[in-house]
Amino acid sequence: MTIDKVDVDPNSLLSDLFREHPETRAVFNRYGLRGCGGDHGPAESLAFFAEAHGVPLDQLLAEIHQVIRDPVAREAARTQLAEDQRPRLADAIYQPFFLAGLAVIVTVGAAWGAWLLVKIGWTGTFTGVTIHEVNAHGHAQIMGWVGLFIMGFACQAFPRMWQVDLPAPRLALLTWWFMLAGIAARSTAMMASETAWASGLHRAGAAVEIAAVAVFIGLLTTAFFSSRIRMQPYVGFVFAALVCFLIQTVYSSWHIGQLIAAPTRDALLQQVAMFQASLRDIQIHGLGLMMILGVGIRMFPAIFGLPETPDRRGWTALGVLLAAIGLEVFLLPAYQMTGNRNLAYGMLLPWMMLPVGAGLIVGPWRLWRPLPEPGRSDRSGKFIRVAFAWLFLSFGMLLLLPVYQAASGIAFSHAYYGAVRHAITVGFISMMIVGMGAKVVPTLRGIEPDRLPALWPTFVLLNVGCFWRVASQVMTDWLPVFYGVVAVSGLLEWTALVLWAAHLCAVMRGWGKYRQEGDTGWGPVPDQIEAEHRVAAVLAWHPELEPVFVEHGFELIRNPVLRRTVARQVTLQQVCRMKGVDLDAFLEALRRSRQVPDPAGCPAEPPRLVPLNVGTPRRSED
Ligand code: HEM
Structure with a gap:
């Protein structure tokens, strides 16, 4: 057309x-x-x-x-x-974050989680794995899977929504390095908690993680305030999630540091009983839920044709949810400290407020009906719809906890509580990451929707795996035989995520059938070759120029390894300086020898250097 x-x-x-x-x-x-x-x-x-x-x-x-x-x-x-x-770093800043997130989920995330389930099944008890092993998995998932995806998405998308550039993209990339270093150090420390060096390593890892998250939030805050975007509910949700991101990083660093240093088993169990649940609430409801709702309010009307959320409703929902999260984070430790049972019963209040707050946003979307747009062919819509079903299921299970306790006679059921958490971490948060990744990455790469698979195997396996886990984990309280089958869920979920991760990598990197026709990986061929163009870019745009490089003493360009590595990093100016080659003469030779497309179709006006006056960039959304 x-x-x-x-x-x-x-x-x-x-x-x-x-x-x-x-x-x-x-x-x-x-x-x-x-x-x-x-x-x-x-x-x-x-x-x-x-x-x-x-x-x-x-x-x-x-x-x-x-x-x-x-x-x-x-x-x-x-x-x-x-x-x-x-090419600018900010143009595809999401890629290193997403790629690292994919690496985490298929290894220490889902694979390690599946291994933990095997051990639990084998020993026939949820205490068959140590608290440090569980925490190492939980930490890797929250920081490495959820955290890295949020960071990559936020650095790529929010400045664009606010029509400003991401400030200091190099600093953003540095936060990526810090996150990886922090996750690796803290995970190792948790797994080696018995050693003398574990506490020191954990402290070092915590320091770089906190620095990474603080800098990341600083960059986004700078981006927001340098735009003139009006404060809207979705921005409120996003910044509430960011504040929770920082709080949970500090809180988890302190809490896990205490666990590693706990002098006795009793001290360790007391620390877990008092603080672990509220940490999970900040991570899951504070970070995960708030960020997803913020992004949903902003993007779902555009992507799926869902109704806009009126401001008043958005602010009310934000207030209700923040109050709920504040209450649940405060009440359980307060009960553990005072022994006052009324505080424990009081947990029902935030647990009722959570579905009310989320329902204010999600209810008008009527997700039980097919999405208005872009219709059935859209592959991501089914993930988004089912993710919200899992969210409300997890809320329902929380509210039914007293009923479950009464029926089972178990004062605190690890199986039930773990099942609730899995419903929200995998069923809701991970399902949402999978669905949004499936939508956003091909859009950023310019791949037409009809070239993309519907991702049914991932969808079915992830849902069946999650259902199996939630159901069989609860059933272990009633029939121990279910310990024997609960681990199957880990394998199903891992397979689902591996399939999706492989697909997303292929789309992101332009592998196989996702290689775009004429896609050089360096953007469209420019009108002129310039000194600051990278060597690999020039060769990708104009493969016919290889002999010119060789004639000027750059024989190494024929080496495929150097071409994939060094040549991607250095500019024409830099290689000329390194080799003592006259830059102007080299540029002239390159420009002379390149094959330019037939200009017949191009308008023939002579170039005129005038200021851009095609309208002022819109920097305000009001
Ligand atoms: C995809 C496959 C996964 C498997 C097989 C798996 C498995 C496990 C197992 C066996 C446990 C310990 C038992 C329990 O508390 O129920 C656990 C705990 C945990 N998981 Fe996962 N998990 C998976 C995915 C995830 C994801 C995607 C997240 C986060 C988004 C996550 C976050 C956590 C957390 C935070 C804990 C610690 C809970 C606590 O404080 O006790 N898991 N997981």
């Missing part, structure tokens, strides 16, 4: 528009497309882009028309595009 030279309407696809009018991409870049959508642009409509990025559709259409019709504006847009083509 092609787009008439000027007749652009809200349903036009960005990829079609860019094919016909490549310079209009400059308009979209200013509203957050830069670095996203692959070389050809995403297969999404203008109306969708406008809603997802918070740009008034009329304004977007007016600016596009101006670029198409006005030669001065068009030339300015071309100049901006040439600038935009320089």
Whole structure:
């Protein structure tokens, strides 16, 4: 399909528009497309882009028309595009975070969790694994799986929603390194809790994790306040989640540090009884739930055509949920400290408030009905809908806890409480990450939806595995034979996540059938070769230039390993300096020898350097 030279309407696809009018991409870049959508642009409509990025559709259409019709504006847009083509770290900052998150979930996350289940099944008791083993898995999952995905998504998406650049992308990348170092150090310390060096290693790991999370939140806060976006409920949810992220990192560092250093088993058990549950509440309800609701309020109307959440309802829900989380975090330790049973019964209040608060947001979406858009063909919608079903199931199970206690005669059922937690960590949070990853990553890479699989095997295995785990774990309280089958759930969930992780990696890295036609991995071929272009980029755009490199003394470029490594890092300017080659002469030789596309189809106006005047970037959403 092609787009008439000027007749652009809200349903036009960005990829079609860019094919016909490549310079209009400059308009979209200013509203957050830069670095996203692959070389050809995403297969999404203008109306969708406008809603997802918070740009008034009329304004977007007016600016596009101006670029198409006005030669001065068009030339300015071309100049901006040439600038935009320089690869920037911020353009795909989500990738290292997502890739590390995938590595965590398939190894120390789901695989290790499955191994723990095998041990539990083998010993026939939930105390068949040590608290340190469970905590090492829990910590890796919260920080390495949920945390890294949130960080990658937030650094990529929020500045674009707020129409500003991510401040200090190098610092953002440094937080990635710190997170990996912190997770590795703390996990090792927990697994080696008996050694003399465990406490020291754990403290060091905790320090870098806290630094990483604090810097990450600082970057997002700076981005938000440098935009002029009005404070809206979704922003409130997002920042509430970020505050919980920091609190839980500090809290978990202290709590697990105490467990590692506990002098006796009694001291260890007392610490767990008093503080472990409230830590999990901050992590799961405070970080996971609040972030998902914030992103949902902002993105689901655009992606799935769900109704917008009115501000008043959004603020009310935020207030109810924050009060609920505050109460549940306070009441259990208070009960453990005072022994006052009324405080324990009081937990029912926050447990009732949680579904009320979440229901205020999710209820009007009527997720029991098919999603209005984009219809049945959308592969991510089913994950999102079922994730909320798991959320409300976990809330229902919490409320039924007193009934369960009375029926089973067990004062505190580890099996039941663990099942509730699994319903929300895997059924809700992980299901949501899988569904949103399946939606967001192909969009960022510009892969058309009809080239993507529906992900049914992942969907079925993850749901069956989660159901099996929740049901069989509860049943172990009644029939010990269920210890023998509970571990099967780990294998099902692990398989589901491995299938999805392999698919997402392939989409992200452009492997196999997800390699885009003409996709060089370095953005569209620029008009001119410049000194600051990377060697690998120049060779990807113009493979015919290899002999020119060799003639100028860069024979090593023929070595495929160096081409995949060093050549990706160094610019033409740097290699010339290193080799003592005259940069200007080399650039001239490259420019002379490259094969340029036939300019017949290009407009022939001479280049004019004028300031970009195709409308001011919109920086406010009100
Ligand atoms: C996908 C497969 C998974 C398996 C097989 C698995 C398995 C386990 C097992 C056996 C335990 C200890 C027993 C219990 O408390 O019930 C556990 C605890 C835990 N899991 Fe997982 N898990 C998985 C995924 C996840 C995910 C995705 C998260 C977080 C998003 C998570 C977070 C936790 C936490 C925080 C704990 C510690 C709970 C506590 O404080 O006692 N798990 N998991």
